[in-house]
Amino acid sequence: MGSNGACATCGRKLIDKKSMERGFGPVCYEKYLKAKQQEDFERNQITVYEALGE
Numbered sequence: 209m210g211s212n213g214a215c216a217t218c219g220r221k222l223i224d225k226k227s228m229e230r231g232f233g234p235v236c237y238e239k240y241l242k243a244k245q246q247e248d249f250e251r252n253q254i255t256v257y258e259a260l261g262e
């Protein structure tokens with residue numbers, strides 16, 4: 209992740225070390241995680257259907 213000290217999503221300056229490591233502010237990181245979880249969930253759903261189809 210690019211750690212230029214600004215949030216990758218909204219461009220706000222990151223003040224704490226963890227946010228800098230992530231490259232997201234706390235709020236944007238949560239949104240990012242939720243989007244990622246949703247993506248994984250949908251991918252798993254497809255996998256289940258593929259498994260049932262065999």
Ligand SMILES: [Zn+2]
Pocket residue numbers: 215216217218219220232233235236
């Ligand atoms: Zn942000």
